[in-house]
Amino acid sequence: MNGEKNCKTLSAPVFPLIDVKGTVTDFMVWSELSREALGALRDDAAAQLDALRAENLHLDLTRGKPGLAQLDLSSGMLGVITSAEDCISESSLDCRNYGVLDGIPEAKRLFSDLLGIPEERIFIGGNSSLNLMFDTVVRCMLFGVAGGHEPWGRQGRIKFICPSPGYDRHFAICRALGIEMIPVEMTKEGPDMKAVRAHVCTDPSVKGIWCVPKFSNPEGVTYSDRVVEELASLKPAAPDFRIFWDNAYAVHELYDEHVHLADIFAAAEDNGNIDNVFYFASTSKITFPGSGVAIMAASETNLRHIKPILATQTIGFDKINQMRHVKYFGSADGIRAHMRRHADILRPKFETVLSVFERELGGCGIAEWTHPRGGYFISLNTMDDCARRVYKMAKSLGVALTEAGATFPYGCDPRDRNLRIAPSYPELSELETATHVVCQCIRLVSAEALMERA
């Protein structure tokens, strides 16, 4: 059995998670149980799952998809633009017509205030920051980056650093474009910078790194000031290296607090590296996924390179929707207040999952999970070599999880242990049931794994 060797590592503190649960408390750690005791635990879990199977569940914990109550928070935005007058920008531009490639000024200001980025670095795109990121990598492949470098696509094999576990859609972009992915472990402060430097500073074929710097997907890690500074001060071997700074959860705190993230542009500027940063954000999880507004921010040099290409791609993005956002929120503070209402809806969902985890898995030494302060995910690690079995078993019981392995480049979790839990979409009662199913699957698979090993 494959898992045997790796399962032994389980009682040691496990690397990528911040809040290690599953350490010995008043419960017996399963790895110390007899074969008979494990058999009883396995039978108990199997019985519970049999009962759950009869319920014909169809529950979904796969995606960071806002729930209905969250969508309703923004319904008022639908009605803020109803007339021609509502479409006139402060620059006198009629948002209904052609004109302005990079966004209306009041929308730039709104994002500037919200994210602390100078307006002149921002351009406002369509409805999807993923689309802006894909297009940015594609531009680099076909046109290179600013400064007259050869297009990435003509430089032979190129590579991206992929802090892992990470966002599967970032990895999918690399995979589609044939960019080799180098996994680098996540620490509780962000990517392992020693490993990052070892690649970026020595290998000119390393062209980029994916970062979700605040409430990272899936672990909820916010990069420490030290990590931001070290990223900003990198001396890449490649002159055309770029940091893809996907600040997807910039204002997505779950609790009434402000979680600090250092200013990457300021740090990069201090280090003479401002051109290294491509910054992305969106309102997909502020207003409506699919009908939000996405932005990219970059240095003057980068924007001067990008805009003529962008102007070949499109005449402009949806300015009426930009105005809709501006009018609905009024200010960055308006968005912050709105995000507290999101948090009020999301927090109980996260806490429900966590309390079921604690109740059914706590103290057993068979799983550990994060306690995020923001973002959209809880990251759970099973014992090594168990995640795929848990994923499949939950699926057979009608509970869809993000596929095991998806949080790693090439879908390959080297220890087969990470599961990404997305609590946002289901209602509380469904969430409780779904989490219960996941926990019982973990108990069953873990008991079997330990019995095989014994």
Added chain:
Amino acid sequence: MNGEKNCKTLSAPVFPLIDVKGTVTDFMVWSELSREALGALRDDAAAQLDALRAENLHLDLTRGKPGLAQLDLSSGMLGVITSAEDCISESSLDCRNYGVLDGIPEAKRLFSDLLGIPEERIFIGGNSSLNLMFDTVVRCMLFGVAGGHEPWGRQGRIKFICPSPGYDRHFAICRALGIEMIPVEMTKEGPDMKAVRAHVCTDPSVKGIWCVPKFSNPEGVTYSDRVVEELASLKPAAPDFRIFWDNAYAVHELYDEHVHLADIFAAAEDNGNIDNVFYFASTSKITFPGSGVAIMAASETNLRHIKPILATQTIGFDKINQMRHVKYFGSADGIRAHMRRHADILRPKFETVLSVFERELGGCGIAEWTHPRGGYFISLNTMDDCARRVYKMAKSLGVALTEAGATFPYGCDPRDRNLRIAPSYPELSELETATHVVCQCIRLVSAEALMERA
């Protein structure tokens, strides 16, 4: 003087225009006038332009940009979606949330009915068909077309056929991506198919052709059934050749009539060539430029190839805006009725330009122009080697025209004679003044050119 030789060709019928004006009527053709008479005409035009210069004009005939009254036609669309209920698709999908890559079913049906394309061939994109076209060429460059062919970007020098005069933004895409452009003359039925075949059927580096098949930009030509059939039955030397069918003006008649365009998909299917067609359209000039809905249509084989790449690029497009269009129009007939209101606004603008042309240039043999039945442009040819001078002179008088040459690949009009007039944006009185300026510039430049030649 460069123009001398070419100007001699002027009295012969000129090739690319449909409705040749400027043939001898009851006026004296200028080429037969004495040097003294030409001098008097020149002085008269110069005096008129001096008077116009004093008016400090700022008029713009550059772009196919709808006027204010046209935008107001669609203002009602802004208010059709105001609540969560309005966002529920007939498929029960909540348009506010993630989900559905290729468009909501009712929007597909609307475009299917409007354009006569089976729903299953349609996917609905963002706000810009130009963006869909750019992305499509980029996909071909990086991923190739369906069927496992080498990406265009790895095949060395590749080429596109560019019927000319044509749409400058099509040419800009080729130029940005380093695709060589082969100009092919437009006839009154569409591209010169003999020339098209000579390239497409013999040269495997020819990968595409740009077509605006109905009310072409700038000449307003609608491809004849014969031309559509010949395009559909092409046997390209390249197995990965594609027709970029930009049906931008599919329902943009200026008069109360239906101008027939043959069904490219049906014709291609009959010829076993359905995979050769990439079809594009949008509502940019139906509802709001920049806040409309764009579509692409393609064969099942092509869509099967495209969709996974698209799914890497984005989670989905703005479905609320799709729903806004569906609810506002109700049906394809709703759009057709709406387009008659656009025509009522546009027709007097076109007729104003044409009547000034007729009054000030008619019968002189110094210019010819189109009498379009739809679309957004009037195409005007000066005598050879005069367009750039007219463009500059009009500019110096405060009347902006699309830059001379822009309607040809590389901005190079071999006879320097084509000017694209966009009558849609200015108010009628401004349009009359702007056209008057253009006409007097043409008269002045033509008189001088003929005097140089004499």
